[in-house]
Amino acid sequence: MMLMELQTPISEDVIRSLHVGDLVEITGIVHTGRDAVHKFLHDGGSLPVDMRGGVLYHCGPVMVKEDGQWVCKAAGPTTSIREEPYQAEVIQKLGLRVVIGKGGMGDKTSAGCKEFGCVYLHAVGGAAQVLAECIKKVRGVSMLEEFGSPEAVWELEVEKFPCVVTMDSHGGSLHKEVLALSKEALAKLL
Amino acid sequence: MAGLKDNLLELIRRTSAEMPDDVNRVLIDALKAEEQRTTAEFALKTIHANIELAKKKSQPICQDTGSILFYVHGPVGGDQLTFEEAAREAVAEATKRGFLRQNSVDSLTGKNSGTNLGPGTPVFHFTQARDAAGLDVRLILKGGGCENVGVQYSLPDSRIGADRDLKGCRRAILDAVLQAQGKGCGPGVLGVCIGGDRATSYAFSKEQLLRTLDDHNPSPELDALEHEIVATANQLGIGPMGFGGRTTLLGCKIGVVNRLPASYFxxxxxxxxxxxxxxxxxxxDGGRIEKWLY
Structure with missing residues (x-):
């Protein structure tokens, strides 16, 4: 298990050097985006933020306004597979280098990662406090009125945000591997 | 009413921020069992750090504070409407304070109510008993990620070779574990119901989650099956978060209700x-706390 420190914006070379099973820590800017955002982009919408070379985080945080400032109370990943129909297209459209989520994604996203130089990182699902601690500042929000708080695009400044590479830019997928092995194991135990 | 609302608000806060001891204990064993310097160990260490931090900061363990499921058991003649009103107020207040995420969305318009209140949310299950002294209120917050990997089988099911017997039930349950992989934020706990109609069967499977992980099923047959399912699931190598590893399930709780001759869910x-x-x-009357459960 190798630990890599990533600083945004991230170059394609750095992304290509990552492999399934590597542990990474991200420092820099991360944008959240989940179901509503993916559908919106797929339907031809565009966002008022530039994410080129950046990181899209499948997350619907708990945000509270305190003294006029947004404060993040909890921010773990949401299940990514729901974005499978749209993800590859969104990676290309926004010029993403990293998608963070949980549960893994499918072949279409894997092909997109390979073609456009992107990786899928798995954050620990449910670890909303550990991950919120890595968020140093909420820099802004867009689409709040349109999509509501959990679905809005939050711009977050993060420090050493920990994840595991589970889909790399070479076609590798830990999810595929584990599914195949567990299927085989179950067949023997039935 | 004010006392009841405040007590329910505290119940929501505790549920969102503090894990029950029986689950914590099994998670500690899980961490000890994993191989060191693996992604599985990393996941479990992160989980433990998260549990500590949530309790210390009195903030949600997970940002998806999920479906709000109240199970209320009280004496005959209890006033359910007043309870519901107090609970709704408590839920709205808990949402404002960030113990709960804004989680109630209009299914047609996509509009978030912002308060967790709306048609169908929160959910109440009321039961009564003649000898109930006080009001037993239990709360489960069940996130969407794990809810989405729930599944219902109608036996016989030739896809998985499951007949209408306990062996067939075992096949169905283990298939559910295989299909879920890490997507439900494992290592998880299964609540299972054998029997019922489609709606009551799912409802009863969720009620199984009110049992503590260290309890025993009153049916020896089902008790054995519960243990066997956990042992077998933990040999599949799915592991925490589906990263691969030794702990795939923390527990399995199985209940049975009667079914129609034609149905076997x-x-x-x-x-x-x-x-x-x-x-x-x-x-x-809900105004005084007698004791905390779990």
């Missing part, structure tokens, strides 16, 4: 590791 509700389940016994 096996319903599986998957609960994530962030098993938010708490309870409290209140005086019959």
């Amino acid at each position: 096996v319903s599986v509700s998957y609960m994530c590791w962030a098993f938010r389940r708490r309870g409290v016994v209140l005086s019959a």
Whole structure:
């Protein structure tokens, strides 16, 4: 298990050097985006933020306004597979280098990662406090009125945000591997 | 009413921020069992750090504070409407304070109510008993990720070779574990119901999650099956978060209800590791806390 420190914006070379099973820590800017955002982009919408070379985080945080400032109370990943129909297209459209989520994604996203130089990182699902601690500042929000708080695009400044590479830019997928092995194991135990 | 509302608000806060001891204990064993310097160990260490931090900061263990499921058991003649009103107020207040995420969305317009209140949310299950002294209120917060991997089988099911017997139930339950992989935020706990109709079967499978992980099923047959399912699931190598590893399930709880001759449902509700389940016994009017549960 190798630990890599990533600083945004991230170059394609750095992304290509990552492999399934590597542990990474991200420092820099991360944008959240989940179901509503993916559908919106797929339907031809565009966002008022530039994410080129950046990181899209499948997350619907708990945000509270305190003294006029947004404060993040909890921010773990949401299940990514729901974005499978749209993800590859969104990676290309926004010029993403990293998608963070949980549960893994499918072949279409894997092909997109390979073609456009992107990786899928798995954050620990449910670890909303550990991950919120890595968020140093909420820099802004867009689409709040349109999509509501959990679905809005939050711009977050993060420090050493920990994840595991589970889909790399070479076609590798830990999810595929584990599914195949567990299927085989179950067949023997039935 | 004000006392009841405040007590329910505290129940919500505790449920969102503090894990029940029985689940914590099994998670500690899980960490000890994993191989060191693996992604599975990394996941479990992160989970433990998260549990500590949530409790210390009195903030949600997981940002998806999920479906709000109240199970209320009280004396005959209890006033359910007043309870519901107090609970709704408590839920709205808990949302404002950030113990709960804004989680109630209009299914047609996509509009978030912002308060967690709306048609169908929160959910109440009321039961009564003649000899109930106080009001037993239990709360489960069940996130969407784990809810989405829940599944219902109608036996016989030739896809998985499951007949209408306990062996067939075992096949169905283990297939549910295989299909879920890490997507339900494993290591998880299964609540299972054998029998019922489609709706009651799912509802009863969720009720199994009110049982503590260290309890025993009153049916020796089902007790054995519960243990066997956990042992077998933990040999599949799915592991925490589906990273691969030794702990895939923390527990399995199986209940049975009668069925129609024509139906044989096996319903599986998957609960994530962030098993938010708490309870409290209140005086019959809800104003005084008698004791905390779990």
